[in-house]
Amino acid sequence: MIQKKFRSRRFIENLDGLPFPLRVRYKGVGYHLGFQRPLGLVETSRGCPFRCSFCAVWPFFNGTYRGKSPERVVEELLILSDPFVLFVDDNFLADPERSMEIASLIKRKGLKKYYTFQARSDSIVKYKDLLKLWKEIGLKAVFVGFEGISDEELLRLNKRLRVSTNDQAIKVLEELGIELWASFIVEPSFNLEEFKNLRTYVKSRSIKNASFSVLTPLPGTRLFEELKDKIISNNYELFDIAHSVLPTALPLEKFYEEFCFLYQEVYSAGELIKEGFRAWIQGFPLKGLLKMLLSAKRLSSPSFYLKAYDLNTLRSLSFLSPDRAS
Template sequence: MKIILIAPVHRKQNFKRYFQIVPLNLMMIASLTPKDCEVEVLDENIDTIDYDSPVDLVGIGANTSEINRAYQICSEFRKRGVPVVIGGIHASALPDEAAQHADCVVIGEAEGLWEKVVVDFRKGTLAQFYQHQSFPDISKLPQPDREVLNSKRYLTKNVLQLSRGCPYHCIFCSATEFFGNTYRVRNEDQVIKEIERLDGDFMIFVDDNIFGDPGYAARLLQKMIPLKKKWVSQCTLRLADNSKLLNLAAKSGCMGMLIGVESISKDSLKASGKSIKFDRYKQMIQRILDSGIGVDGSFVFGFDNEDTSIFERTLEFIVKIKLPAATFSILTPYPGTQLMEKLEKEGRIIDRNWQHYRGTRAVFRPAKMTADQLEQGRAWIKQEFYSYLNIYKRVGFSGDYRLYLWLYNLLKRSGTTKGRRKKADNPHGCTIYQGLFA
């Protein structure tokens, strides 16, 4: 029996495809598949799908921005009589929609369900839906099958997940709806064994909050120190308040963290469900930077209290504190989130093309600016933040990881190509904002 597992394309095919990370979800599903099955993993960001290749069953995992393409792939295989199983965050949030395009929908986490899917398929009793009654125990997850992919085509194949679930209640977060509010962790000794088997010294932990259980994280980091690895992940600003954990993270080789700063607006933070006060942001970010750990601050624009001034005020703040890197997104009401429920009730959803649900398009009607102003403002701040002058002001030329930070900033700058051909409009209609550069 042959099974093909597919990751749909999620970005335009430009040079950034050479900086892909491996699809951990499909590598994990491959490891759950019975050993007498032939498994092929196709990452459409790199591979080309041969729809006429002999195959018995196809599995597809997709998030919301990838789901349209996933449905197209489903259609092509089903035309040829090949059954398709679909799963992932979007299909789990809208299983009835997904069932219109696939033969079977896996709702929620695959562990414990995928094995049953394969058994039922072999017996000819494949059900339309598979779902856990409770969130699965991940303490003894098998290691992902890293041999099913050609690792030379990726930035790294050393991608790991330690935990699932998040105790916080951010209104725009789909991960919490998918993984739940209970923080679950893998056995730390098994994680260490997995790390020891990895080739190379660089790792990416894809946890939504790697420090959700501080005690567990501290024990794991202590065991990682002798391994002399370098790694990145994401967490909350609360790391700054735990000096022991911060010190262990630095000693264990942490190079940088993606941190959900979200907004400089107190009202926006309150609306999003964040409890950290903005007044402490500068101090907390600086404390993390002083430990030798870089910060990529994630900012979201489009909350109801925000007008177009939010872009200039945010830029002024993050350049002033010399934030090493930043990620700028538009508030997006993903299916299944509190935000989607709220905006649907208010009749403010203006775009239901799932391909646009990637944080770069305004798919709802903002309260204090137009959708165009929201999109232009996001493009403008990204262009200004990643100008050569501002990269120099924030990063400089000396210190730990400066080469890494320059390369990272230049890679992020590449996304402003369109803006360089035609300068992004300042949200206030100005040609250029001079105040920051005086």
């Protein structure tokens, strides 16, 4: 039964009291992150103390941040059979002392796994020694939301960061031998030069794992309140951060040509096939490999995005002033 009206309730204060996930349900499903498999997902905290305007996480949790105790986290890791672990926290280093305690406890227990988590670039720069410890116990990669390549973009998004900090984080991770998975936001107002600048930034920093999303005013966010009068579709299937629900400066077809070109520049077909073959030799299932290659093909194909729009939505996409598209 679908509730017609949402009623908020009190948050669970002690997350340690939550039961362990019933992982037997997905046994054999074959979750993976890139070629990391089998992959187990572990939640150690909920919420985020920062206030990025586009993010739905902190409004969802009403601005709170709560973490499980290090003992509870490691207890779950000890019964997890998967060799690769993705911590699904939105900001794993939000409480650096807790992160340090988790790492120290993992080390004392002699737990051998490979870890990936999400963190802000300023935390990476500030807590380099903490990253060093995590590297020692198996940290393989860090997801970092760079989002913008200019201080003006970051200010608009209320990231409370500077591009120079993002650049420092790249160097820290490179020095420590930790993979960087960087995400960037493509604004619907982008013109050809801004797309080119983003491609240049990614290539000049040698970022090998990059993802791109379209700026989307998700309901409940500050961005939604700012831009709700400009939204051109109420079809929530388009609110997937891959489809623009705001007018684009470029004609939509050209916008997605440029969007796909970002992926084409970062991921060459030859490299993907070479990495895939290497993973297959090491035991990665052929079925999973073919699915990944198909996904890569879709991400770099404009028609994959354009087919989601109905005719009425396309008609309502009134472009911005011509000078923005140049």
